[in-house]
Structure formats: C-alpha cells, structure tokens
Amino acid sequence: MKNKIKILIVVMLFSCLFMPYTHAQPFIDPFKNQHFYDEANKLTMTTFNRFGQMLMTNYHYDLNGNVVKQEQDWYKDTFEQGSFDQTRFTDGYYETKGKITNEPSKVINGSYSVVGESTSGQEWHEFLHTDISKIQFEPNTTYKVTFRYKVNQETGPNSSYYFLARTPDGGIGNDKGGTWWKGKVEEVGSKTLTFTTGSSAKYYLIWGIHKGGSLSIDDIQITKEIESFESGSYAVTVYTKGYYTREGKITNEPTKVIQGNYSVLGEAESTHDWFEFMHTDRNKIQFEPNTTYKVTFSYKVNQELGPNSYYYFIARTPDGSYEENDRGHTIWKGKAGETGSKTVAFTTGSSAKYYLIWGIHNGGSLSIDDIQITKEIESFESGGYVLPSYTKGHYTSRGKITNELSQVINGGHSVVGESASGQEWFEFLHTDISKIQFEPNTTYKVTFNYKGNQELGPNSYYYFIARTPDGSYKENDRGHKIWKGKAGEVGSKTITFTTGSSTNYYLIWGIHKGGELSIDDITIKFEK
Structure with a gap:
C-alpha cells in the first residue's frame, strides 16, 4: 500500500x-x-x-x-x-x-x-x-x-x-x-x-x-496532527478558554458539535463587543518570529447573526500595537446551521509571543473543531538546529545559523555556508533524514531564498542536489541545480524533482571551490 x-x-x-x-x-x-x-x-x-x-x-x-x-x-x-x-x-x-x-x-x-x-x-x-x-x-x-x-x-x-x-x-x-x-x-x-x-x-x-x-x-x-478536542478537556490540548471574562467551553451538545463527540463553543450576547472564546496557550505552543504558518479549522454557526455581528480569527502579540502587529485577521458571517472550514496563512512579526484568537463580534454562537497548525516555511528563526528539519551539512564542511545582519536574508536569522577556494565540495546544509522523509518515485517542489555574500571565483558556483546514499550519485542524484551570483545578490530558486526508488533521499545546499552563501525561507511540497 x-x-x-x-x-x-x-x-x-x-x-x-x-x-x-x-x-x-x-x-x-x-x-x-x-x-x-x-x-x-x-x-x-x-x-x-x-x-x-x-x-x-x-x-x-x-x-x-x-x-x-x-x-x-x-x-x-x-x-x-x-x-x-x-x-x-x-x-x-x-x-x-x-x-x-x-x-x-x-x-x-x-x-x-x-x-x-x-x-x-x-x-x-x-x-x-x-x-x-x-x-x-x-x-x-x-x-x-x-x-x-x-x-x-x-x-x-x-x-x-x-x-x-x-x-x-x-x-x-x-x-x-x-x-x-x-x-x-x-x-x-x-x-x-x-x-x-x-x-x-x-x-x-x-x-x-x-x-x-x-x-x-x-x-x-x-x-x-489535528486537535479535535475529543478528550473533552483543555488539559491535553494547546488551547485555553480565551479571555478570562468571556470564556468558551468544550461541549458535547449534539446540535453544537461539528464532528466526533466534542467541539469548542463560544456564545456571546449582542452587548459583547469583542468576545474571545478560544486562545492558543502561550505556555504550550509558541510561534517563531518572522515565520509563515497555516491554520486550518472547521466551524459551525449555531444562531443567526445580527446585522453588525461577525466571527473573527487573529494572530496577536502583546508586544506593540494591535494595529501594527496583528496578523491573519479574518472575519466571516454565516447562517444558522452552516458548517464550513477556514484556512488562514500569516507571517508573524518580530515578536516571539504570538497567540491565536477565535472570537465573536457583537453577539452570536460559534463552534470550532479540527484545528491544524503547520509551519509552512522554514525561516530558522529559532536560532538553532534542534527545531528545524535540517542539519549543518557534511561533518567536514558545516554551515551555521547566523544573526549577522550582512548575512541574514529575512528576519533575524539565516543559514550561512562559508568556504575557501581550496574546498571542492562544501555541503553546508542538509535536510535531516530522521525528520523529513521523501517517498520513492514521487515529485517534490523546493523553494528557497539565497544571498551571495562574496564575489565568486571563475571556477566557483553554488549548488543544490537531492541525493541518496543508496547506489551511485551519477544515477540517483535528482534536481541538480548550479548558479552564480554577484556579492550582495538576493534571489530565490524553485526546483522540482522526482525521487528514484530509494527511501533515503535528502537535500543538499553547497558551494563549489569557494564562496559564501546564505539560505532562508525553505518550503518543501509534494507535487501531485
């Protein structure tokens, strides 16, 4: 299968x-x-x-x-x-x-x-x-x-x-x-x-x-992967009842459950201007700064909305003003009994204190269920290799995560590889095979940003490869891409490749015969 x-x-x-x-x-x-x-x-x-x-x-x-x-x-x-x-x-x-x-x-x-x-x-x-x-x-x-x-x-x-x-x-x-x-x-x-x-x-x-x-x-x-609240309790979830004066609850009332046995329910009177009935718990889940996330959830409208009422979702931080720092703000209305789903993508700002809010404006009743949160782009904003699905590359030619401004492409951190002209193959960034597995004979698309930090020599270039230790490189390497660039040049690459029969493919970013390259904002997606 x-x-x-x-x-x-x-x-x-x-x-x-x-x-x-x-x-x-x-x-x-x-x-x-x-x-x-x-x-x-x-x-x-x-x-x-x-x-x-x-x-x-x-x-x-x-x-x-x-x-x-x-x-x-x-x-x-x-x-x-x-x-x-x-x-x-x-x-x-x-x-x-x-x-x-x-x-x-x-x-x-x-x-x-x-x-x-x-x-x-x-x-x-x-x-x-x-x-x-x-x-x-x-x-x-x-x-x-x-x-x-x-x-x-x-x-x-x-x-x-x-x-x-x-x-x-x-x-x-x-x-x-x-x-x-x-x-x-x-x-x-x-x-x-x-x-x-x-x-x-x-x-x-x-x-x-x-x-x-x-x-x-x-x-x-x-x-x-998906929070369905089927434990009937907030204790084993990364969510809370929302703002303390306007708490939501986990309900098993059949008419207000979207799927399974439980959903989260928020109910507000029309006199409630802003009713935040569910939050992510900042003690249990944190969002990296300057990083793109996707949130998907199911909803059910339980009562007819008034003319000035609506439901809303926001990613918010207590740092700075809401106007400048709110992300992913989404509002919607709906008829009583309506069920649907929402997918909201947002990129956090420089704060590490973002949390998610589901709310009701000026009265209504809304159920929420089946929440999935995914990090869409790896921006290395955690500042280390433990959280990302990447490693420092080959043990003889390791890269590093830097916060040096001249080497950072976006946000506060990027990966950088630096090698001398005498180093023929310098692999400074790999995917971690224990964290990302590529299916055999399957097509993927990889997108990333890069920055050339120094002038390249006449025989130097940057490269990307999908490789497996199984068999010969010549027969099994995929998606091989080489490029050059001037010092200070910032750009992006999108590479599509199809794996071979091996289950052990991993991705390599490298430098041939000297140079300095930063990498950031990597996405890897399965292509149908």
Whole structure:
C-alpha cells in the first residue's frame, strides 16, 4: 500500500494522552520540563517544549560516571533503556513476541532497536505494540507516526512487513492506517503514516511480519496532527478558554458539535463587543518570529447573526500595537446551521509571543473543531538546529545559523555556508533524514531564498542536489541545480524533482571551490 505524504514542516502538537507509570521513563508530559534518571541516579534524559515541539536531551556517560556527550533532538521512543518495561511499548502479541536487541547487525541507531523475527509458516507475527496503559489515542482524531526500520532478511514472494492502528472494539473493519511494504536485506528506511482513529478510545499501534521475515524498528515519533478536542478537556490540548471574562467551553451538545463527540463553543450576547472564546496557550505552543504558518479549522454557526455581528480569527502579540502587529485577521458571517472550514496563512512579526484568537463580534454562537497548525516555511528563526528539519551539512564542511545582519536574508536569522577556494565540495546544509522523509518515485517542489555574500571565483558556483546514499550519485542524484551570483545578490530558486526508488533521499545546499552563501525561507511540497 503506497502512502504518499505531503512533506510539511509541522508544528508538532505532541502525541496523545499519556498515563503515569513508575519505571525510568514514566509520565511524559508534553507541556512541562522533565528530568529522568537511571537506577544509579544519573540523569539520562530531559524533555521540554519549545515553539510547540516536544524535544529531548539525552546524556551519555563514561565508565567513571562523567557526562561525555549531550544530544538534543525531537522527542522520540528510542528503546535505549534496553527493556520494554522502561518504554511505552510492549513486545506484541503474546504468541509472537518481539525483543529489544543490541546485536549490532540488527540495531538501526544507538545501542538498541526492537526486532521481530518469524518463519514463513507464521501468518501474522505482531512483534511490537504501543502499551494501551501508557499511550491512549483520542477518538476521531488524526495522528502521524514516523519510524525507522531495517530489513534483516530477504522476504519471500508472499511475505511482507506491516503497520496498522487497531482497537479491540469491533472487528478489523475499524483498523486504521494499514500499510504494507517489502525490502532487501540491510535496507534501512523510514515511514511516515497518517491515520484518523474511529469512535473507540482503545486504539493501539501494531508492527508486524506476514509469512516470515526479520525486521528492526527504532526512533518512533507519534504526534497529534489535528486537535479535535475529543478528550473533552483543555488539559491535553494547546488551547485555553480565551479571555478570562468571556470564556468558551468544550461541549458535547449534539446540535453544537461539528464532528466526533466534542467541539469548542463560544456564545456571546449582542452587548459583547469583542468576545474571545478560544486562545492558543502561550505556555504550550509558541510561534517563531518572522515565520509563515497555516491554520486550518472547521466551524459551525449555531444562531443567526445580527446585522453588525461577525466571527473573527487573529494572530496577536502583546508586544506593540494591535494595529501594527496583528496578523491573519479574518472575519466571516454565516447562517444558522452552516458548517464550513477556514484556512488562514500569516507571517508573524518580530515578536516571539504570538497567540491565536477565535472570537465573536457583537453577539452570536460559534463552534470550532479540527484545528491544524503547520509551519509552512522554514525561516530558522529559532536560532538553532534542534527545531528545524535540517542539519549543518557534511561533518567536514558545516554551515551555521547566523544573526549577522550582512548575512541574514529575512528576519533575524539565516543559514550561512562559508568556504575557501581550496574546498571542492562544501555541503553546508542538509535536510535531516530522521525528520523529513521523501517517498520513492514521487515529485517534490523546493523553494528557497539565497544571498551571495562574496564575489565568486571563475571556477566557483553554488549548488543544490537531492541525493541518496543508496547506489551511485551519477544515477540517483535528482534536481541538480548550479548558479552564480554577484556579492550582495538576493534571489530565490524553485526546483522540482522526482525521487528514484530509494527511501533515503535528502537535500543538499553547497558551494563549489569557494564562496559564501546564505539560505532562508525553505518550503518543501509534494507535487501531485
């Protein structure tokens, strides 16, 4: 089953509702800074939230107990504890259990991965499940699951690997996100799958093998893509009741619910000039400065509006005047019973304190549901590489995120690569293959801004490539683009390319034989 995913740099509203448990990795609260320790009371991991993204720092020690390495990344389940008891997963169906292995040939990343191994006589081998006591998926809610895999043995003609979301309520007709794939021995790849749960609150995830094979799984990330308020509470969302004197509420009143069992409801009298009934919570989600976002939501009009009434949406910051700094201001009217959806794109200003507002002007009743917030353009305004889906490039020729005014294209930060004429190939910016996955044989469009910061030599140029480590560069490179430019020249490039059969493509920005180049405002979109 082929699942072509549109690549967006998503504001990750972390996963689902997590229940406490008492091992080394207990209750993961997506909205709080947390510290986790091993049995020797050494700090192993901290988790924290920044600009709406759940992050983690992992600590590594030498034999004397000294910290030798700290690594920051998006939060994911890595199985580095070496035991299922200390994870949010189980070893699958009791008759077909998987295991956490440190066998080097079967480990994808770090010291441990999960492995499932079955013979051709085993029709369904479920070797990895999410633990329903530790991760619950809300009903009628859309999630995205990303994971890495490694094929350890050739699959037979009737064999395959599979993933699905299942509930014990009802039959297999309630399964969601079912995906099947094959692979060659030692193939390492990644999958990104999106699914929407049904009405059950008992969904869990399954990784399995059909009719024989050996598969490793690692680096699992589960995110809630659309907020549907199906928990019935604001606690596990990034939203609040709005302005304290004009609060909205989460309702299950059937006539005021748009989809599923719950929606947010705002109701105001005509005497209320500005009734802000829902806000994003600035303690849980922050918007980067000078960055473009897209917000999509469903609405339902519950009563006829007066002649001077309307509904509105705004992105606002307490810094400076509303007139100068409000973004994405959208107003609309509607008849009683009308349902619809809105998509609003806006670019924040220089403030890091923006929040979203849904409101009613001069009276009305409005329901809101199914909110999705995506970062449309990567502008590097967080000032570091942890949040973006990009890396510093090749380890011998790294770029950096700069705030030096002469090197910044737009906003407060850009990526810059600087190389001497003696460096033949200087790869200063890559997409991070663990954060952005490109589907095989699929067409993408990449747009970015650039600035040439110094005069190029006669044999120098800038370049862009989509590349995979699988096979030869000559046969598999895609979208190769070279260009020159004068010092101070600012421009943009749009490049369309189609991947080959590999699942491991990544993007490269580089400099050939010396030069200095800034890159900013990158968008990557799936082309139908």
